[in-house]
Amino acid sequence: MTIRFDGKVAVVTGAGHGIGREHALGLAARGAKVVVNDLGGARDGTGASATAAQAVVDEIVAAGGEAVANTDSVADPEGGKRIVEQAMDTWGRLDIAICNAGILRDRSFAKMTLDDFRAVMDVHVMGSVHVCHAAWPHMRAQQYGRIVLTTSVSGLFGNFGQANYGAAKMALVGLMNTLKIEGRKYNIHTNCIARIAMTRMTEDILAKGQQERFPPRAVTPAVLFLSSEQAPNGVIVQAAGGRYYVAAIVENSGVDLGPDATPEQIAERFDDIRDLSDARTVDK
Numbered sequence: 001m002t003i004r005f006d007g008k009v010a011v012v013t014g015a016g017h018g019i020g021r022e023h024a025l026g027l028a029a030r031g032a033k034v035v036v037n038d039l040g041g042a043r044d045g046t047g048a049s050a051t052a053a054q055a056v057v058d059e060i061v062a063a064g065g066e067a068v069a070n071t072d073s074v075a076d077p078e079g080g081k082r083i084v085e086q087a088m089d090t091w092g093r094l095d096i097a098i099c100n101a102g103i104l105r106d107r108s109f110a111k112m113t114l115d116d117f118r119a120v121m122d123v124h125v126m127g128s129v130h131v132c133h134a135a136w137p138h139m140r141a142q143q144y145g146r147i148v149l150t151t152s153v154s155g156l157f158g159n160f161g162q163a164n165y166g167a168a169k170m171a172l173v174g175l176m177n178t179l180k181i182e183g184r185k186y187n188i189h190t191n192c193i194a195r196i197a198m199t200r201m202t203e204d205i206l207a208k209g210q211q212e213r214f215p216p217r218a219v220t221p222a223v224l225f226l227s228s229e230q231a232p233n234g235v236i237v238q239a240a241g242g243r244y245y246v247a248a249i250v251e252n253s254g255v256d257l258g259p260d261a262t263p264e265q266i267a268e269r270f271d272d273i274r275d276l277s278d279a280r281t282v283d284k
């Protein structure tokens with residue numbers, strides 16, 4: 001079995017650097033036509049430059065692929081629309097949306113400004129919503145779509161200094177959980193990718209020895225699978241240095257204390273209430 005994207009059109013946001021660039025190159029190498037979006041700003045989301053997206057387009061074209069550059073900000077609702085319109089205007093369809101653009105504004109919650117919180121939510125959450133919302137009618141009409149949202153272990157499990165980033169990344173799991181249900185009958189599959197990779201985003205987090213262990217290229221095979229016809233629907237796939245695994249939200253059966261339970265009873269039984277030994281995922 002060979003996974004190919006001939007005849008398929010993809011948009012990859014934040015594809016001028018890092019992991020997004022690898023996704024765009026990987027999709028194009030397997031036949032997809034790609035809108036390479038990147039605002040070209042700094043790691044904290046400030047500034048802009050057209051060169052990042054264009055450089056990746058040039059690389060794809062030099063390798064014999066097809067791609068166009070887009071420099072809109074995903075945080076701008078009109079920008080999200082224009083990214084999708086560019087795919088429609090250039091190639092007349094859109095099959096794959098990889099929502100990857102991201103910024104960091106790390107600080108402990110005590111020191112974090114609301115502007116830093118909002119900026120991160122705007123790029124990660126609303127940026128993904130803007131692109132998916134614009135792509136959705138086209139995917140519904142053609143009865144086919146593959147959406148990959150970029151979550152993070154910071155959202156799934158927490159990380160010091162990343163209240164904004166963690167909240168945003170977990171919001172994307174919530175978005176996936178509903179899109180997986182609403183998209184199912186139109187063959188639109190939505191999944192999340194969480195990963196560890198050495199990029200400018202993690203250059204001061206990953207220790208020197210770890211940097212070679214987690215190249216961005218080791219994330220892309222999972223994203224290509226999630227972009228393919230074989231993609232599951234509603235799965236959080238994790239990728240770190242060549243290891244692929246999943247994360248899931250589970251619930252246990254808990255303890256039935258009846259409708260007149262008291263807080264004291266809950267306190268007494270809390271070890272049983274939180275016992276996850278029979279935990280299972282919930283199929284929706």
Ligand SMILES: NC(=O)c1ccc[n+]([C@@H]2O[C@H](COP(=O)([O-])OP(=O)(O)OC[C@H]3O[C@@H](n4cnc5c(N)ncnc54)[C@H](O)[C@@H]3O)[C@@H](O)[C@H]2O)c1
Pocket residue numbers: 013014015016017018019020037038039040041042043045052072073074075099100101102103123127150151152153194195196197198199200201202
């Ligand atoms: N590197 C990791 O280990 C790691 C871990 C978990 C999640 N992630 C996520 O992976 C994604 C890619 O991160 P990366 O590590 O490759 O970082 P990166 O900084 O190299 O890439 C992010 C790209 O997004 C672009 N971007 C930022 N704001 C934008 C906007 N408003 N509109 C369009 N483009 C914009 C940037 O210009 C940049 O090219 C992010 O969503 C990040 O949160 C990365």
